[in-house]
Structures are given as structure tokens and as C-alpha cells.
Amino acid sequence: PRDGVRRVTIQLALAELELRSGNLDQTEAILRDVLEPEEGPRPQDSEETMYARNTLGVLLANQGKIDEAEKCFRDLLKVQERVLGVDHPNTLDLLTNLGFLLMKRGKLQEGERILRDTSERSVRVHGSRHPDTLSTKRSLGRVLRKLNRLEESEQLLSQVLDLVRQTQVSQHWSLGVYVGELGHARLALGRWQESVELLEESHATLSAALGESHERTRAVGALLGEAYTQWNKAEPNPERAENAAEWSQIRD
16 A cells, blocks of 8 residues: 555656646646556545546646536545535635636536635635635636626725735736736726726736746736727727737737
């Protein structure tokens, strides 16, 4: 048994290295071998198995294999709630991943329910300023925007950003994500000037931290094109028209 644990530990370390190198297919193959070894099924409630299954679920979601990722998360959730408990940090992290995945699948009501419940638990377990709590609330804000509950989304994301600004290093890339999320919410409300100011801050932060070609940076740039386009359509202005044309090139 000790040799088996040592082998799994090495496999998980290799999977982490492959993932960091961007070798997604190789990472998936290693994780599946951990979960389904040739010598027979591994106990579902072992620490290594739960870690491997969660990592596989995230990997599958990032690869667009949404059905398989959802099954992976739901199967793991049953185990973690039984073994670790409903308020364990790993269970809360898994619930956040599941809620976010359901949002991507268009299962917005279920996603909202899971994320709202998880955010309330996370406040009790971690506190309101903990990164995991703030991340879960950001996902909840996104779901609310997609449900067209725009004022509620904006208010939540504004509160979250205030807390993030008190806890994050000013140039950390994750700050740019939170700023961009609030900018998107205000764009949906037609508050164009506020939206543009936030999105420009987000783009500058992400560009400095991750580079202009990173997908997160480019996504915010595309939103800036949309914001300037809508603003110029409502209140025509040559400078706004020029900015709209410039940023819209990212969308195209």
C-alpha cells in the first residue's frame, strides 16, 4: 500500500507539471490512470482520488467537455460531502466549480442556488474577505447578470470589488478580473462611462500582469469595444467613435 501511495503521489506531481506546460491530453491521461489503474478501482474516498477527480473535472471543463466535467464534479461531491462534510473548504471549492460550470451550461437557476448557498457557507467558514468567498460571490454576480437581474448583479459585484481592493496587491492579475466583471455589469445597465473606466483599468492591469495577447486581456478589450460602440450609438462623439473602432478590432 505504501508503494501504491508513493506511485500515486508521483503521478499527481507529473500531472501538475504537464498541466503547467499546457499538455492537456497528457495530463488527462495521467489523471485517468490514477482514478482507474490497471490493478483495479481505487478507493473513491482517498485523498489522492478526490484530488485527482477534482483536477480532472476542472481540466475537462477547460477543454469544453462540459457533460463529462459535470458528471465528474457531481460524483465527487457525493463523496466529499460524506467524507469531508458540507462545510469543508474542499467541498466549498468543488461547489463553486460546479456552480460556475452550470452557468456555462445555461443551467442558471441551479447555478445561482448552488453559488448563493456556497457563498453564505464560505462567509461562515472563511470570512467575508477570504479569496475563496470573493471568488464564489464573483461567480454569483455573473450568474445574476445572465439571469438579467442586472441591479442585483451590479450591487453584489461592487461590494465584492470594494473588498478585493482592500486585500489584493494593486497589480495582481486577479484584481483586473474583478474590476472587469463590475465593468461588464455596468455595461449591461447602460452606464457606459463608468463601464469604460472600469474596463480600461481592468485591461491595463491584465495587460501588465499577463500580457496583451492573453485571453483574459483580449476578452476585456473586446468588452471595451462593445462599451464604446454602445456609448457612441447613444451619445455620438468623434472620439468615442474612434475608440469604438479601435477596440472593436479585438472582437473581429
